[in-house]
Amino acid sequence: MRTLTVPSTTPATTAPVSPGRQALDSALFQLDQAADRLNLDDSLRAVLATPRRSLTVSVPVRREDGRMDVVQGFRVQHNITRGPAKGGIRFHPRTDVHEVTALAMGMTWKCALAGIPYGGAQGGVSVDPASLSARELERVTRRYVNEVLPIVGPERDVPAPEVGTDRRTMAWIMDTYSVNAGYPVPGVMTGGSAACGGAPERAEATSRGVRFAALRAMRGSPGGRTVAVQGFGKVGAPAARHLADAGALVVAVSDSTGAVVNRSGLDVDGLRAWSKETGGVRGYPEADPLSHDDLLELDVDVLVPAALEGAITEENAPRIRAGLIVEGASCPTTPEADRILADAGVTVVPDILANAGGVIVSYLEWLQEAQARSWSAREVDARLRGLVENAFDTVAAVSAECGITLRQAAHVIGVGRVAEAHRSRGL
Numbered sequence: 001m002r003t004l005t006v007p008s009t010t011p012a013t014t015a016p017v018s019p020g021r022q023a024l025d026s027a028l029f030q031l032d033q034a035a036d037r038l039n040l041d042d043s044l045r046a047v048l049a050t051p052r053r054s055l056t057v058s059v060p061v062r063r064e065d066g067r068m069d070v071v072q073g074f075r076v077q078h079n080i081t082r083g084p085a086k087g088g089i090r091f092h093p094r095t096d097v098h099e100v101t102a103l104a105m106g107m108t109w110k111c112a113l114a115g116i117p118y119g120g121a122q123g124g125v126s127v128d129p130a131s132l133s134a135r136e137l138e139r140v141t142r143r144y145v146n147e148v149l150p151i152v153g154p155e156r157d158v159p160a161p162e163v164g165t166d167r168r169t170m171a172w173i174m175d176t177y178s179v180n181a182g183y184p185v186p187g188v189m190t191g192g193s194a195a196c197g198g199a200p201e202r203a204e205a206t207s208r209g210v211r212f213a214a215l216r217a218m219r220g221s222p223g224g225r226t227v228a229v230q231g232f233g234k235v236g237a238p239a240a241r242h243l244a245d246a247g248a249l250v251v252a253v254s255d256s257t258g259a260v261v262n263r264s265g266l267d268v269d270g271l272r273a274w275s276k277e278t279g280g281v282r283g284y285p286e287a288d289p290l291s292h293d294d295l296l297e298l299d300v301d302v303l304v305p306a307a308l309e310g311a312i313t314e315e316n317a318p319r320i321r322a323g324l325i326v327e328g329a330s331c332p333t334t335p336e337a338d339r340i341l342a343d344a345g346v347t348v349v350p351d352i353l354a355n356a357g358g359v360i361v362s363y364l365e366w367l368q369e370a371q372a373r374s375w376s377a378r379e380v381d382a383r384l385r386g387l388v389e390n391a392f393d394t395v396a397a398v399s400a401e402c403g404i405t406l407r408q409a410a411h412v413i414g415v416g417r418v419a420e421a422h423r424s425r426g427l
């Protein structure tokens with residue numbers, strides 16, 4: 001199998017490979033496999049392996065004590081052949097251009113797989129939001145937006161919340177962009193507050209998608225199945241509640257502060273309230289403490305990784321006991337781990353299928369704006385469900401027909417649709 005590479009923007013070094021570089025290598029591996037199955041020629045492979053635009057910016061931050069720090073920011077548009085670029089903005093200390101490129105590539109396949117007319121993008125700032133005051137965070141966000149302004153916009157590239165960012169971040173983005181434009185531009189982002197034109201359904205859309213994909217994988221009968229969720233943020237916490245609402249027993253949850261377990265089932269709302277009050281799940285009195293590693297290896301039916309990349313590796317995959325993994329997070333499983341899980345008969349619903357709910361509802365939000373219509377929350381949810389279930393069934397059919405995993409099938413479909421768009425546009 002040929003190996004795809006993208007030109008490095010950092011000088012050669014003997015430093016250990018960053019998690020971002022590992023995520024990009026995994027993304028290129030998935031592309032390579034799909035390209036082989038689709039018999040793509042070398043030129044198209046090279047185009048699909050390389051971001052269309054990749055912008056690295058310096059973001060000076062004036063700290064409360066008067067110091068000036070400089071952090072790096074990125075916006076990568078991987079592919080815009082099928083429509084405007086779309087993707088999240090992450091604030092995280094380990095964010096680098098490789099991670100952002102990997103996530104942007106995943107967005108391209110995800111949108112194509114869901115059948116929505118967007119390309120893939122991702123942005124990020126290498127900063128720890130927890131270490132900044134609200135005013136510092138606002139300054140970082142506004143400065144970052146000013147730096148990436150030339151390539152974003154409602155018709156070009158539309159950001160959304162992701163790890164370390166939220167509705168408030170989106171409101172600052174919308175305001176900074178609008179001040180520069182001279183008029184309000186709510187369509188420059190999705191996932192903002194209702195006051196800034198955001199759809200209320202967007203906040204939990206990714207988690208609703210995780211629920212629909214998980215239920216499809218369980219053939220609609222989650223009753224009594226035990227679930228462990230890694231990551232209790234914007235995706236993991238509502239996903240835990242939606243799975244509990246559907247009848248599953250959420251027995252363990254983790255976040256960056258720790259992990260907790262209760263084999264009789266966690267009160268997810270109680271845990272959310274505790275986490276909000278104390279800053280994390282650690283110490284929740286209605287459960288026992290657990291290590292981060294043990295949560296992944298717990299004897300449960302379903303594991304939902306909903307934290308960061310590279311959680312399931314060659315090292316821990318042999319000890320994973322869940323029969324079903326539903327990837328709420330992006331790139332949580334390395335290719336080596338994937339092989340081990342497939343050999344062990346574990347079903348993995350891949351990220352580009354399981355966590356597509358957010359971008360799908362962003363698209364539904366955009367459709368409503370374009371038609372000057374407003375659908376009820378029930379209508380939005382029904383459409384989301386239809387699109388996730390349809391994508392799931394298409395992936396399952398290709399997987400069964402070709403004897404490949406759900407991840408391989410999802411990439412064959414996503415990459416295939418983007419390749420077809422390239423050919424038909426004569427690119």
Ligand SMILES: NC(=O)c1ccc[n+]([C@@H]2O[C@H](COP(=O)([O-])OP(=O)(O)OC[C@H]3O[C@@H](n4cnc5c(N)ncnc54)[C@H](O)[C@@H]3O)[C@@H](O)[C@H]2O)c1
Pocket residue numbers: 161162163164165206230231232233234235236254255256257292306307308309328329330331355356358
């Ligand atoms: N927010 C979205 O709409 C969306 C859409 C698609 C994909 N995703 C993916 O979902 C994942 C989570 O995104 P989010 O928006 O929920 O971010 P978030 O920042 O809201 O939540 C991340 C959670 O992971 C926890 N965490 C971090 N390191 C951990 C570790 N080692 N062990 C356990 N928990 C850990 C954090 O404490 C936090 O609870 C990311 O991979 C992201 O790419 C998010």
